[in-house]
Amino acid sequence: MATLTDGPRTHHRAPRVSQHLTKGPSLTSLTKRIGLGAVAALGSLALLTGCGQAPSSTSSSGAATSATSKYLPCIVSDQGGFDDHSFNESGLNGVKQAATKIGSSFKQVQSATANDYASNISNLVAQKCNAIVASGFNLVDAVKKSAASNAKTDFVMIDDNSIKADNGKPIVFETSEAAFLGGYAAAAYSKTGVVATFGGLAIPPVTIYMDGFADGVKYYNQQKKKNVKVLGWNEATQKGVFVGGFLDQNKAKTITTNFLNSNADVIVPVAGPLYQGAGAAIKSSGKSAVVEGVDSDLYQTDTAGYKNLMLVSILKNIQNVTYTAITQAADGSFDNAQYVGDLKNGGVGLSSFHDFASKVPSSLTSELDTIKQGISDGSIKVDSPASFK
Numbered sequence: 001m002a003t004l005t006d007g008p009r010t011h012h013r014a015p016r017v018s019q020h021l022t023k024g025p026s027l028t029s030l031t032k033r034i035g036l037g038a039v040a041a042l043g044s045l046a047l048l049t050g051c052g053q054a055p056s057s058t059s060s061s062g063a064a065t066s067a068t069s070k071y072l073p074c075i076v077s078d079q080g081g082f083d084d085h086s087f088n089e090s091g092l093n094g095v096k097q098a099a100t101k102i103g104s105s106f107k108q109v110q111s112a113t114a115n116d117y118a119s120n121i122s123n124l125v126a127q128k129c130n131a132i133v134a135s136g137f138n139l140v141d142a143v144k145k146s147a148a149s150n151a152k153t154d155f156v157m158i159d160d161n162s163i164k165a166d167n168g169k170p171i172v173f174e175t176s177e178a179a180f181l182g183g184y185a186a187a188a189y190s191k192t193g194v195v196a197t198f199g200g201l202a203i204p205p206v207t208i209y210m211d212g213f214a215d216g217v218k219y220y221n222q223q224k225k226k227n228v229k230v231l232g233w234n235e236a237t238q239k240g241v242f243v244g245g246f247l248d249q250n251k252a253k254t255i256t257t258n259f260l261n262s263n264a265d266v267i268v269p270v271a272g273p274l275y276q277g278a279g280a281a282i283k284s285s286g287k288s289a290v291v292e293g294v295d296s297d298l299y300q301t302d303t304a305g306y307k308n309l310m311l312v313s314i315l316k317n318i319q320n321v322t323y324t325a326i327t328q329a330a331d332g333s334f335d336n337a338q339y340v341g342d343l344k345n346g347g348v349g350l351s352s353f354h355d356f357a358s359k360v361p362s363s364l365t366s367e368l369d370t371i372k373q374g375i376s377d378g379s380i381k382v383d384s385p386a387s388f389k
Helices: 027-036 043-046 087-102 114-126 136-147 173-191 204-224 248-263 272-285 319-332 364-377
Strands: 073-076 108-109 131-134 154-158 168-173 194-199 229-231 266-270 290-295 312-316 338-343 348-350
Touching: 043 348, 073 087, 073 114, 073 319, 087 131, 087 248, 087 319, 108 114, 114 131, 114 136, 114 194, 131 319, 136 154, 136 168, 154 319, 168 319, 173 194, 173 204, 173 266, 173 290, 173 312, 173 348, 173 364, 194 204, 194 248, 204 266, 248 266, 248 272, 266 272, 319 338
Parallel strands: 073 108, 073 131, 131 154, 154 168, 168 338, 194 229, 194 266, 266 290, 290 312
Antiparallel strands: 312 348
């Protein structure tokens, strides 16, 4: 199992619940073996590293009822909810997987609005959670306040690195690197020479995707002497098209319809579950457009009937990283060092092309492998104001 630390361990407060946690192959070695075009995409790596049987049942609060350990991992969602097929669901899956591994129960609490963040976290602290995963950038203020007043509780902060506390671990992802691959793939696939992206909110975990996507299209144009256009995002001005949240499917559908009317045939919604609004717009239009997913491999996770539109997904491996952070904390080796997931360590990546494998240019997979190596060794630069490097 990959270790989630870039520095020395700072404290060892958590109770030791097992003498020897099973260690799987590292994310890096797995990435080298499966390659970009493998069916087992990076978003599913957690299934290959120490995954056990699912809890036999859960209570109404989301706690597994077959626990043998008293260690209690918990998670609080952002507004998108745990059925977003995106970052909230991935984080929850990581907590569930960790609970199974250590033989514990778990608790989950869903945030309906931003006003719920602080109270939801306080509720989990009151229920004596040993570790609380905060699913997303928007929860950082509530996490900082709670971490400062609850030193015995460990906090795993996803998608923000501003927390500075002995009991707070920042986990972030260099998704611009994976999105660069997604942008190159979109440009290579496009028949109209127009691709588009939109975001949920204008926040760094969203705009970093959009920067990488635009860079990937630009690189394709340079390499192939083409002029594929990007709608919805201007990297130079950091201005673009946003829904204003992660819940308004109608607005996502309207935005996508406007892109389709402007001849775009590849749409990248960086907006959690709002890929569904984009998919609905494509189906209503009757046009031959496709979607690129983000965070999870939406071809595998979608249950809304849009998997046949998924060209490829830009992956942020939240499930595996969350699993590792919790199991390390439960084993007594929690640390507050920042973890940055990138292409080199397998924290981000690109899924298989699934149903579109025979429809993309035959050389695309090998080109993407070459680009991935160039990004990893620094010979190909990916720039974003939201970068963590």
